[in-house]
Amino acid sequence: MRRITAQNRLVVYSVIFLCFYIFIFSYSTILDISSEDKNPSPYGIDFAAYYTAGQMVTSGHADNIYNVSKHHDALEKVLNRKIPFFLAWVYPPTFLLIVVPFSYLPYYFALALWLAITFAFAIFATYLLVLKYKKIALLVCGFPGVLMNLHWGQNGFMNTALLGLGIYFVETNPLMSGLMFGLMTYKPQLAFFPLLFLLLVKKWKVLFWSIFFSLITALASGIIFGYSIWINFFNNFFHSSSTLLSSVWETTAGIQPTLYSALRFFGVAGYTLKITLFFIFIAIMISSLWVWKKTDRLSIKGSILILGTFLTMPYYAQYDLMLLSIPFILLSYDFLEYGNRPYEIAVLGALWLMPMINWPLVILTRVQICPFVLMTVLAMVIIRVKKSNVNEKIYNNCEKLI
Numbered sequence: 507m508r509r510i511t512a513q514n515r516l517v518v519y520s521v522i523f524l525c526f527y528i529f530i531f532s533y534s535t536i537l538d539i540s541s542e543d544k545n546p547s548p549y550g551i552d553f554a555a556y557y558t559a560g561q562m563v564t565s566g567h568a569d570n571i572y573n574v575s576k577h578h579d580a581l582e583k584v585l586n587r588k589i590p591f592f593l594a595w596v597y598p599p600t601f602l603l604i605v606v607p608f609s610y611l612p613y614y615f616a617l618a619l620w621l622a623i624t625f626a627f628a629i630f631a632t633y634l635l636v637l638k639y640k641k642i643a644l645l646v647c648g649f650p651g652v653l654m655n656l657h658w659g660q661n662g663f664m665n666t667a668l669l670g671l672g673i674y675f676v677e678t679n680p681l682m683s684g685l686m687f688g689l690m691t692y693k694p695q696l697a698f699f700p701l702l703f704l705l706l707v708k709k710w711k712v713l714f715w716s717i718f719f720s721l722i723t724a725l726a727s728g729i730i731f732g733y734s735i736w737i738n739f740f741n742n743f744f745h746s747s748s749t750l751l752s753s754v755w756e757t758t759a760g761i762q763p764t765l766y767s768a769l770r771f772f773g774v775a776g777y778t779l780k781i782t783l784f785f786i787f788i789a790i791m792i793s794s795l796w797v798w799k800k801t802d803r804l805s806i807k808g809s810i811l812i813l814g815t816f817l818t819m820p821y822y823a824q825y826d827l828m829l830l831s832i833p834f835i836l837l838s839y840d841f842l843e844y845g846n847r848p849y850e851i852a853v854l855g856a857l858w859l860m861p862m863i864n865w866p867l868v869i870l871t872r873v874q875i876c877p878f879v880l881m882t883v884l885a886m887v888i889i890r891v892k893k894s895n896v897n898e899k900i901y902n903n904c905e906k907l908i
Contacts, residue, residue, distance in 0.1 A: 517641045519648055520645050520648030521647055523649075531656040539614065547589075547591075549658075550617045550621075550659030551589075551593065551659065552660045553617050553659030554581060554613070554617075556605040557617075559571045559595045561609045564606060568732060577594060577595050578593070585613075597692060597693070598691070599735045600692045600724055602730075603723060603727055604664075620659065624667065625663045628646060628666040628670070628828075631667040631670030632646045632835050634670070634674045635670055635808060635835065642838055645835050646831045649828070651827045651830060651861040654861045660828075661693070662825050666831055670832050672687045680714075681711075681715050683716075684713070684716040685719050687716040688719025688722075688723065689719060689723065695819050698819075699811075699815040699818050704716065765786065766779070768877045771874050783820070790884070793884065793888060794813075794814040796888075803840065805840040805843070806836075808836045809832070809840075810884070813880055813883060816829070817877060824861065824864065827860055827861040827864070827876070834854065837854055837887070840890070853883055864876045
């Protein structure tokens with residue numbers, strides 16, 4: 507009875523938070539539209555970069571979407587204002603398959619539709635992931651990552667849906683799981699760890715379908731938009747990656763809650779940084795593989811996959827923390843199903859807070875705490891699995907004695 511009451515209370519709080527997030531987004535957007543003094547960084551600005559690339563494609567200028575200055579000029583026309591910073595289009599052409607249809611709509615309608623559709627998709631994914639306490643899926647509504655994603659108009663909702671569904675189908679439907687992981691390759695840094703992990707846990711069918719669908723979408727984008735666009739992407743890719751991790755890092759470090767960023771704040775650089783990250787990557791991978799071997803609980807396996815993804819990526823931004831809603835919901839479910847200790851609630855609370863407080867803390871302290879919180883959550887998950895296995899052995903021994 508207590509569990510049901512706690513579940514209902516959490517759902518109500520989450521819906522209240524969602525209403526608050528929508529109010530902030532709507533108020534800021536309406537204020538910007540009606541104001542003569544245009545905000546150079548309005549709510550949803552990253553979606554404007556997607557929308558601009560889509561419009562450039564539909565107007566016959568697909569070859570220019572990776573040209574930073576031309577894309578920037580087109581972006582300023584879309585938003586009807588001067589933008590004092592660059593938002594280059596860095597995505598593979600496969601992402602155009604999704605964003606181009608939105609570019610046929612009026613901008614603000616397209617923005618609202620983009621956020622609504624991808625958010626509904628994310629809720630559907632979390633609904634499937636929680637097997638017993640279905641209301642827990644609505645915790646995604648109150649997760650602070652929602653506000654971050656609304657703020658930038660980013661793809662965090664879609665990423666949550668794709669990885670969430672990929673995890674849900676991984677044991678039961680290799681084709682559907684492969685489709686989701688394959689589509690996730692539109693954002694390569696988020697797809698790398700899951701695909702490598704699928705290889706190491708020998709999910710051959712899922713991996714096959716992941717590669718198949720990633721190639722199919724790449725082929726489709728080449729047929730539709732022209733194969734020269736892929737040449738432009740690869741010519742731009744390595745330059746963009748090195749820029750994000752070097753010269754631009756100083757100006758964007760506050761919104762990069764990565765282990766790479768945290769170590770650089772502590773003064774670690776050069777080969778020392780690379781070697782440190784390599785050994786951490788190996789440790790995270792071994793730990794994640796151990797967890798998958800020791801438990802069949804989807805709530806644990808899904809959480810560890812997302813945590814491992816974040817702890818091994820050299821680059822992601824504050825809005826990507828929307829993905830942490832998956833381990834937050836899965837671990838909340840695991841607590842309801844198998845119980846928890848008081849300190850585990852505190853750790854889960856810290857995970858919930860990350861999208862909200864990490865950015866301000868970096869600005870105030872120049873310390874990037876997010877990766878260390880994620881490591882703490884990872885350690886908590888490992889301890890839960892270890893204790894669960896010990897309890898199971900004790901129970902089995904008692905059964906034999908009886």
